[in-house]
Amino acid sequence: MVVGRIGRPVRLEAHQGPKTKYASQELTTWEASHVFIDADGSPDGQMVGIEYQSLVGKPIAILQSMVHHINTQNPDSGWEMAANTVSDSRDFWSAVKEHKGTITDLEFTFVSPNIFKSVSETEKAVRRLQEENGAQSTTIRLHNEQGALNPDSELVRDHVSYVERGGGVAVLKKGNRTLFNSQEKAKSVPIEESAVEAAKEPAGLERLIRRLFGR
Structure with a gap:
């Protein structure tokens, strides 16, 4: 199991203080989503769970972009990765x-x-x-x-x-x-904020992974 985060920059328009007469300025912040990769090769295949954050993007679009990048960086590998949604x-x-x-x-x-x-x-x-x-x-x-x-x-x-x-x-x-x-129509698993906080500890992370992948 691989656990990480993926993010993208978000540009915001803000204003400076009174000394600049509240001049506008552009700020760059980051939004990030949790990523869980289950690559154990179980009968269901390799699976990926990505936290949905509207400012980061749709999980399937993110995953397919990553897969495309990996494939283009390894044209002579003899294999090609593909990613599709797990649906119902x-x-x-x-x-x-x-x-x-x-x-x-x-x-x-x-x-x-x-x-x-x-x-x-x-x-x-x-x-x-x-x-x-x-x-x-x-x-x-x-x-x-x-x-x-x-x-x-x-x-x-x-x-x-x-x-x-x-x-x-x-x-x-x-x-x-x-x-x-x-x-x-990708499958989704609602996760409470408390479960995300609990996942900072090994036991909580294990429970979260079981909920995500059902195994």
């Missing part, structure tokens, strides 16, 4: 139910696995495309112009389960309008 499949199926009869497109983008240990049909297919064809990602699109797309099948459920664990992205559309995007 119930949100996907709720969107399917809500928009039944209007869904024209269902698109999956899968990242080739190298961590997940449980083997699903989706994982086996994506891994084979990686090993035999060199695919770093795989995109599947289901389309029905009349909006009569029915996502409820055993294979699609397997795809959704893979996405749910962070293996990719699922998008539902009605024409050009996005009805659902799993990347915007």
Whole structure:
């Protein structure tokens, strides 16, 4: 487990004292978010938890920016990192139910696995495309112009389960309008300020980590 913080500068406009006739000045402060990286390679894969602070930015955007930087700095490593949200499949199926009869497109983008240990049909297919064809990602699109797309099948459920664990992205559309995007439905864990303060001690930090990752 790696624990740290990531921050960004925030520029504020303030005023000096009466001697300067309250002249304006720009101040730079920093806002920071806690970061927890669970890299033990459990069956759920490697996971990252980032504290949401509006002035710092969306956690998935921060993480993907970090991953992009690492990949560009290591072009000859022979591997490429990828980051997707861990979502809840119930949100996907709720969107399917809500928009039944209007869904024209269902698109999956899968990242080739190298961590997940449980083997699903989706994982086996994506891994084979990686090993035999060199695919770093795989995109599947289901389309029905009349909006009569029915996502409820055993294979699609397997795809959704893979996405749910962070293996990719699922998008539902009605024409050009996005009805659902799993990347915007990341799982979140509400944490009280008291728990953050308690995490300054080893025992409190261990409890916080268990709450975040459920393990």
